[in-house]
Amino acid sequence: MTKEIYIAGAAMTPFARHTTRSMQDLVQNAVLDALADAEVTAGEIEAMYNANVYGGMVLGQVLVRDLGITGPPLYNVENACASGATAVHLARQALQLGLYETVLVWGVEMLTALGGGTIPLQRNDYKTDLYAKAGMTLPTVYAMRGTRYLHERGEPADTLGMIAVKNRAHGARNPLAQQQKEVTLEEVMASRPVAEPLTLLQCCPSMVDGAAALVLTTKRPTHGRPATRILASAVQSGHIEEGCDDILDAEITARTARLAYEQAGLGPEAVNVVELHDAFTIAELLYYEALGLCAPGESGAFLRSGATALGGRVPVNPSGGLLAKGHPLGATGVAQMVEVAWQLEGRAHGRQVENARIGLTQCTGGGIAGVDHAASAVHLLGL
Structure with missing residues (x-):
């Protein structure tokens, strides 16, 4: 039987030029807001998916380290502009397979760090x-x-x-x-x-920064509003x-x-x-x-x-x-x-x-x- 996958919590930061904020700030704000929206604690998260293109190695671990959400598996996903959607796709697969019941997915980018101009084409092809x-x-x-x-x-x-x-x-x-x-x-x-x-x-x-986060779960949310x-x-x-x-x-x-x-x-x-x-x-x-x-x-x-x-x-x-x-x-x-x-x-x-x-x-x-x-x-x- 196919499991129902619910979006229990959803949040995002303003998309803007965040010249006085770090990538950690943006992700942590989005993550904490999504958890609060879902009425889920950090301890209930069984896996995490970080989507990003230009942030570097093991970025997800760096971004949530200071929140104390450490231990569960964390998957870093890069698939160009489809990175965030791909992370949701992978999280949904794991939930349907019964590997987890509640997971956290976020995406983030700080394009202002690239200094402006058009996004470069693929350089390893x-x-x-x-x-x-x-x-x-x-x-x-x-x-x-x-x-x-x-x-x-x-x-x-x-x-x-x-x-x-x-x-x-x-x-x-x-x-x-x-x-x-x-x-x-x-x-x-x-x-x-x-x-x-x-x-x-x-x-x-092309000069914009921002983060967005979702709490996905196979448990029917109890927060009292319709759940997508x-x-x-x-x-x-x-x-x-x-x-x-x-x-x-x-x-x-x-x-x-x-x-x-x-x-x-x-x-x-x-x-x-x-x-x-x-x-x-x-x-x-x-x-x-x-x-x-x-x-x-x-x-x-x-x-x-x-x-x-x-x-x-x-x-x-x-x-x-x-x-x-x-x-x-x-x-x-x-x-x-x-x-x-x-x-x-x-x-x-x-x-x-x-x-x-x-x-x-x-x-x-x-x-x-x-x-x-x-x-x-x-x-x-x-x-």
Whole structure:
């Protein structure tokens, strides 16, 4: 019999430039808040999962040492931008196998420590390194997708900008988002060019720090409020692309989503709220189609219909997404689940999706030559 996996506690720090705080401070605040939210003591935690990309060796042990949470197994997980979601995936597996009853998962990143600029491409893959030396960066990769999208779909460049307007309007309602200011379409399109057709306000901020934490358990929570369950969890790696591939086909995300839907016995029509990986505006449009939220080729019309805005049929990124909330890599996948859990439990004050019962999170990660992405994770959550 498949065990029910509950999110008993969920917490996150503000995503911001935490220039006066350490990574230890951020994680410890998120962890203690998640434990308090779950009404669970540190002594009840049987395993821990730390997700991070740039923090170094045995980082998790360093981060919680001063809390006195030592002894249980601690797993350090790195899977690029999908690190946090992958850590949740591994924790859920262990809970379902009966290895543990209650575990703690957190993700953290301090991108301000990198000094600014774009996130570097993969440097231990010689093919990717050749791309980097030729000037290829993640913004240019997504800019190529954006250019192709506008050409093939006959869409105006404003369609890309509308994603930024929507998500930054959502972020203005989220006190934990890095950027809490609404913008107009004119402001988005007139912001500094980054890589045509993408402008600055169409790219997630790269200077952001933050942490998020979850308490996962097979025990039915007794804290008196609805408890979110993890209905499905899927992680996949990218296929090698041979020949002339379709750069608008988010194959790895579509494949991972199919697995998650099959696990949960649900279809995309059942989803009420989505947190997805909108590192650049074009990504959100492609993921609408890959996740089955709309038919192939209809993402522009789907956006313009208002379906993905607060008050629409399936609000996407009510937190503000990566574009407004920020993208501290290791924390992102966990923070997406914190947001969806709050939405399902009626705790997303100021940006609440009404009557939401099924939520989806999606995170991709890793720029490797010859594959769509290195990793993709999709989770379905429900009451």
